[in-house]
Amino acid sequence: MSNVRVHRPFLSAVVIAAAFAAIGSLSACRGSHQQDANADAARSVYVPVGKWDKYYAFLSGGQAGTVLVYGIPSGRLIRSIPVFEPRAQYGYAIPGTKTYEMLKASGPLWGDSHHPALSETNGDYDGRWLYINDKANTRVARIDLKRFETAAIATIPNFQAAHGTSVVPPDTKYVIVNGEFLAEPDKSHGVDVAAYKAGMAFLDPITLQTRFEVLVPGNCDINDASKDGRWAFSTDYDTEKGLSVEDMIRNDEDAIAAIDIPAAEEAISKGEFTSMGGTKVIDPTRTTKKVLYMIPVPKNPHGCDVSPDGKYVAASGKLSPTVTLIDISKIDKVKNLRDAIAAQPEVGMGPLHTTWDGRGNAYTSLFIDSQIVKWNVARAVAGDPNYVIDRMDVHYNPGHTYAALGRTRHPSGDYLLALNKLSKDMFIPVGPSMPESQELIDISGDKMRMLLDFPAEPEPHDAAFIRVSDLAPKVAQVEQPGPDAIAEGKSRIEQVGPHEYHVYMTVIRSKFGLDAFTVHQGDKVTITLSNIETVKDMTHGFALEDYGINLAIDPGQTREVTFIADKPGTHWYYCTWFCSALHLEMRGRMLVETAGQQEAHR
Numbered sequence: 115m116s117n118v119r120v121h122r123p124f125l126s127a128v129v130i131a132a133a134f135a136a137i138g139s140l141s142a143c144r145g146s147h148q149q150d151a152n153a154d155a156a157r158s159v160y161v162p163v164g165k166w167d168k169y170y171a172f173l174s175g176g177q178a179g180t181v182l183v184y185g186i187p188s189g190r191l192i193r194s195i196p197v198f199e200p201r202a203q204y205g206y207a208i209p210g211t212k213t214y215e216m217l218k219a220s221g222p223l224w225g226d227s228h229h230p231a232l233s234e235t236n237g238d239y240d241g242r243w244l245y246i247n248d249k250a251n252t253r254v255a256r257i258d259l260k261r262f263e264t265a266a267i268a269t270i271p272n273f274q275a276a277h278g279t280s281v282v283p284p285d286t287k288y289v290i291v292n293g294e295f296l297a298e299p300d301k302s303h304g305v306d307v308a309a310y311k312a313g314m315a316f317l318d319p320i321t322l323q324t325r326f327e328v329l330v331p332g333n334c335d336i337n338d339a340s341k342d343g344r345w346a347f348s349t350d351y352d353t354e355k356g357l358s359v360e361d362m363i364r365n366d367e368d369a370i371a372a373i374d375i376p377a378a379e380e381a382i383s384k385g386e387f388t389s390m391g392g393t394k395v396i397d398p399t400r401t402t403k404k405v406l407y408m409i410p411v412p413k414n415p416h417g418c419d420v421s422p423d424g425k426y427v428a429a430s431g432k433l434s435p436t437v438t439l440i441d442i443s444k445i446d447k448v449k450n451l452r453d454a455i456a457a458q459p460e461v462g463m464g465p466l467h468t469t470w471d472g473r474g475n476a477y478t479s480l481f482i483d484s485q486i487v488k489w490n491v492a493r494a495v496a497g498d499p500n501y502v503i504d505r506m507d508v509h510y511n512p513g514h515t516y517a518a519l520g521r522t523r524h525p526s527g528d529y530l531l532a533l534n535k536l537s538k539d540m541f542i543p544v545g546p547s548m549p550e551s552q553e554l555i556d557i558s559g560d561k562m563r564m565l566l567d568f569p570a571e572p573e574p575h576d577a578a579f580i581r582v583s584d585l586a587p588k589v590a591q592v593e594q595p596g597p598d599a600i601a602e603g604k605s606r607i608e609q610v611g612p613h614e615y616h617v618y619m620t621v622i623r624s625k626f627g628l629d630a631f632t633v634h635q636g637d638k639v640t641i642t643l644s645n646i647e648t649v650k651d652m653t654h655g656f657a658l659e660d661y662g663i664n665l666a667i668d669p670g671q672t673r674e675v676t677f678i679a680d681k682p683g684t685h686w687y688y689c690t691w692f693c694s695a696l697h698l699e700m701r702g703r704m705l706v707e708t709a710g711q712q713e714a715h716r
């Protein structure tokens with residue numbers, strides 16, 4: 115309609131009247147169009163009662179140090195997985211538990227998570243592990259998707275601010291984590307500006323031990339790896355090595371750092387490294403084979419995304435309105451690394467991250483323009499000026515954007531999530547702070563179609579979707595009782611030292627194995643609980659009054675907590691997961707006798 119323009123220099127009153135009448139009916143028609151579009155959008159995201167979503171989206175919980183699981187397309191919150199924060203709800207990192215020891219041993223009880231990365235086999239998601247960084251404390255965690263639980267946390271040595279996080283395809287040989295900020299690796303002698311370093315760490319995907327690191331000049335921001343596992347890429351801003359905002363943006367050019375992984379491995383095997391902080395650190399200026407390529411790209415690039423066909427790595431411009439596409443096959447072949455640049459399409463203001471639909475199109479978030487721009491890769495490479503296909507306003511100021519399975523070899527090209535930093539007028543205020551927002555867009559057609567917006571916890575960063583049909587078979591519903599599980603009828607209390615007790619209890623509807631047990635004030639008490647249910651969805655809890663303890667014990671699982679019984683008297687323990695008609699009766703007493711009462715028994 116809008117491209118039909120009729121110019122009539124002389125309009126009679128009759129024509130004007132007719133035109134107004136037409137506008138009236140036009141707006142009525144627009145209204146019903148909008149209603150139809152809304153109804154269509156609603157139909158597209160509606161998941162009938164009892165049906166599953168197509169995808170689970172793992173979203174970084176940002177400053178909560180957690181991972182949020184949303185159903186896509188419905189936008190329903192399925193679960194949150196505590197990672198770098200204690201959460202009594204799931205008995206996670208409660209003092210006296212193993213998960214507390216794990217988190218405490220790795221650093222503070224809080225983290226800042228940005229980049230969820232799913233493990234891959236053959237270049238596709240295998241549903242085994244999810245990795246997530248903690249920028250604030252330079253850590254990374256591995257979540258076991260069999261249980262949706264944090265299984266391992268490790269600190270990255272020598273670096274500060276674990277930022278970009280991705281896996282090396284096709285089979286998750288390494289997890290790559292960027293050390294973003296410049297800092298001295300060894301802090302035991304205090305401040306040492308001359309020793310400031312940043313770089314990329316290559317981790318064992320299971321133990322999360324850092325196998326080696328490569329120093330990179332500048333600040334390593336976001337990373338990705340080539341589909342064949344040969345190259346690790348990172349956008350690299352502050353190649354000026356500035357320590358103030360002004361200095362960080364002084365130059366008009368920064369880089370994409372490309373690390374030749376086999377060359378780095380060769381350097382390690384030849385002993386071309388220094389041992390630092392318990393790991394092997396490669397200084398790429400001192401290796402016989404070239405390990406690091408610094409490909410020039412405009413001003414302070416941000417997103418770093420390899421296309422699904424493995425041909426290109428895209429650096430999203432941030433302070434430049436462009437995306438730089440680098441032809442991966444040329445990196446080690448060209449004399450001048452600028453010749454590896456395949457295209458530099460201008461896409462709009464503040465490009466932050468780029469994702470892919472698997473049909474040859476890229477989608478870049480534009481922070482300043484508040485848009486997602488869809489552009490065609492082949493057209494941009496061919497120099498066709500019509501590479502921009504569509505633009506969609508989002509609300510507002512998107513950071514990451516993620517098209518379903520966009521980071522694998524087989525993007526599904528149906529949904530795209532825009533993770534927005536500001537919501538302004540989108541929601542009812544919640545005080546001076548507003549909810550953050552995310553929007554789901556249909557990208558299956560030529561034109562993007564807005565489907566849904568739903569709030570996010572601060573601060574939404576990145577997302578990774580996995581097909582529910584791929585994930586569901588991998589998830590445990592009832593665990594096989596482990597070797598430490600307590601058998602039915604074996605609940606008991608044992609004295610294991612002069613002032614130390616171990617309590618063993620089974621848990622099954624609607625009873626704890628012991629109705630009561632007695633210890634003495636100041637005793638060290640360990641309680642082991644085995645949920646001996648054999649049906650799914652029958653989790654029990656164990657909350658102990660006034661001791662700050664709550665556990666969640668899933669069917670087949672055994673959980674343990676150790677504490678000092680420093681508060682005398684009667685302390686009921688009760689089940690926190692509503693499990694049965696006798697849920698409220700599902701409780702027992704810990705009786706903590708004083709020294710005087712103990713004497714009286716003798």
Ligand code: CUK
Pocket residue numbers: 228229277336416466467513514574575576
């Ligand atoms: S960073 Cu958040 S918008 Cu940490 Cu991935 Cu780009």
Ligand code: CUA
Pocket residue numbers: 623624653654655689690691692693694697698700
């Ligand atoms: Cu067991 Cu409620």
